[in-house]
Amino acid sequence: xxxxxxxxxxxxxxxxxxxxxxxxxxxxxxxxxxxxxxxxxxxxxxxxxxxxxxxxxxxxxxxxxxxxxxxxxxxxxxxxxxxxxxxxxxxxxxxxxxxxxxxxxxxxxxxxxxxxxxxxxxxxxxxxxxxxxxxxxxxxxxxxxxxxxxxxxxxxxxxxxxxxxxxxxxxxxxxxxxxxxxxxxxxxxxxxxxxxxxxxxxxxxx
Amino acid sequence: xxxxxxxxxxxxxxxxxxxxxxxxxxxxxxxxxxxxxxxxxxxxxxxxxxxxxxxxxxxxxxxxxxxxxxxxxxxxxxxxxxxxxxxxxxxxxxxxxxxxxxxxxxxxxxxxxxxxxxxxxxxxxxxxxxxxxxxxxxxxxxxxxxxxxxxxxxxxxxxxxxxxxxxxxxxxxxxxxxxxxxxxxxxxxxxxxxxxxxxxxxxxxx
Numbered sequence: 001x002x003x004x005x006x007x008x009x010x011x012x013x014x015x016x017x018x019x020x021x022x023x024x025x026x027x028x029x030x031x032x033x034x035x036x037x038x039x040x041x042x043x044x045x046x047x048x049x050x051x052x053x054x055x056x057x058x059x060x061x062x063x064x065x066x067x068x069x070x071x072x073x074x075x076x077x078x079x080x081x082x083x084x085x086x087x088x089x090x091x092x093x094x095x096x097x098x099x100x101x102x103x104x105x106x107x108x109x110x111x112x113x114x115x116x117x118x119x120x121x122x123x124x125x126x127x128x129x130x131x132x133x134x135x136x137x138x139x140x141x142x143x144x145x146x147x148x149x150x151x152x153x154x155x156x157x158x159x160x161x162x163x164x165x166x167x168x169x170x171x172x173x174x175x176x177x178x179x180x181x182x183x184x185x186x187x188x189x190x191x192x193x194x195x196x197x198x199x200x201x202x203x204x205x206x
Numbered sequence: 207x208x209x210x211x212x213x214x215x216x217x218x219x220x221x222x223x224x225x226x227x228x229x230x231x232x233x234x235x236x237x238x239x240x241x242x243x244x245x246x247x248x249x250x251x252x253x254x255x256x257x258x259x260x261x262x263x264x265x266x267x268x269x270x271x272x273x274x275x276x277x278x279x280x281x282x283x284x285x286x287x288x289x290x291x292x293x294x295x296x297x298x299x300x301x302x303x304x305x306x307x308x309x310x311x312x313x314x315x316x317x318x319x320x321x322x323x324x325x326x327x328x329x330x331x332x333x334x335x336x337x338x339x340x341x342x343x344x345x346x347x348x349x350x351x352x353x354x355x356x357x358x359x360x361x362x363x364x365x366x367x368x369x370x371x372x373x374x375x376x377x378x379x380x381x382x383x384x385x386x387x388x389x390x391x392x393x394x395x396x397x398x399x400x401x402x403x404x405x406x407x408x409x410x411x412x
Contacts (some may be wrong), residue, residue, distance in 0.1 A: 079331070122306075122340070124324075125285070126279055128287060129293070129296040134328070161403070167402065170398060170399070170400045173399060174397070189399060189400040192395050193378075193395060194376045197367070
C-alpha cells in the first residue's frame with residue numbers, strides 16, 4: 001500500500017498460495033519469451049552489476065505470477081484473492097496505460113521473485129508539462145535481508161525516472177524508514193494524508 | 207507540484223501570458239464541443255449545486271487553454287513556457303492514458319478557470335488488484351477566496367475516486383494545510399520524501 005513498508009514477517013497467504021498452485025495456466029509452454037511490462041533497456045547496468053551472484057533485476061513479466069511475485073507483495077500488505085485471470089487483466093491494463101514501471105529482483109537459482117518496487121509516471125501541466133515519478137510498493141522478502149536489495153531497487157526506480165524524463169521522484173513512508181530513504185538520496189518534504197473508502201461497486205471504468 | 211499548495215499571490219507569468227495571447231490557434235471555430243479529458247458523468251451533482259451562481263465544475267477540456275487554465279496553475283507553482291502545441295500534446299497523452307482526471311471550476315460570467323485539481327488513478331496488484339487515487343495540484347485563484355471552492359474541488363475528486371472504484375485517496379501537503387484537508391475528511395498518515403533531478407534529456411519515451 002505504501003512505498004516504504006518493509007516486511008516484518010513472511011506470512012502464509014492461502015489465497016496467494018492457491019493462485020500459485022494453479023499457475024500452470026500462465027506458464028509459457030511454447031518456448032516464447034513472456035511479455036515484459038516495459039523495455040529492459042531501462043534496467044541500469046550499474047545496478048545489475050551490484051546484485052548478488054545469480055540475482056537479476058528486470059521489468060515484471062507475465063510469467064512472474066508463477067515465480068512468487070504475489071507472495072512477495074503479500075509481505076508488504078494485503079494482496080487478497082488474485083486469480084491468474086485478474087493478474088493478466090491488470091498486467092494488460094498496465095501495458096496499455098504505459099505508466100506503471102513494476103521492477104522485480106529474481107533469485108535465478110530458485111526462480112523466485114525476492115523483491116519488487118514500482119515507479120508510477122504522472123504527467124502534469126505544471127513545470128513545462130513535466131513528469132514526476134511516484135515510488136510505490138517497495139518490498140524485499142524477509143529471507144533476503146542484508147543484501148542491499150532495497151537500496152538497489154530504489155536506485156533502479158530512480159534510474160527509470162531519469163531516463164523517462166521525470167524532474168523528481170516522490171514517495172510516502174513511515175517515520176522509521178526516513179533514514180533508509182535518506183541513504184537513497186531523498187529528503188523529507190511534506191505530510192501524507194489519506195482517506196479510505198468503504199467498498200462499493202464502481203459505476204464506470206472511465 | 208504538491209497537492210496542497212494554495213496560492214499566496216497572483217503572480218504575472220509572462221510565459222503563460224504569451225501563450226494565452228496566442229490562444230486563437232486553439233479556439234473552436236466550427237461550433238463543435240471541445241473534447242473533455244473524461245466523461246462529464248463523473249461530475250457530482252451534489253457538488254455542482256453547492257457552487258456559487260454562474261460557476262460550473264467540469265472535466266478539463268481542449269478550450270481551457272484559452273480560459274486561463276495555465277494562469278490559474280501558475281498561482282500554484284512554476285508552469286513555464288507551455289505553448290498551445292505542448293498543451294494539446296499533453297492533453298492528448300492524458301486522453302490516451304486514461305488515468306488523469308483534471309477538474310476545473312469556471313466562472314461562466316468571465317469564461318475563466320478559477321480553480322483546478324487532479325485525481326491520478328493508479329492501478330496496483332495489491333488489495334485484489336485495487337486502484338488508488340492521488341490528489342494533485344489543487345489550486346484556487348487568489349481572487350476567489352471564501353467561496354469554498356477548495357472544499358468543493360476535493361469533494362469532486364473524491365467523488366471521481368469512488369466512482370472509478372478506488373479504495374482510497376492520498377495526497378501530500380504542508381503542515382499548515384493539514385486542518386483544511388481534515389475538514390475534507392482526510393487524516394494524516396505518513397511522511398512524504400522527494401528527490402529533484404538535475405535536468406537531462408530523456409533517452410526514451412517508454
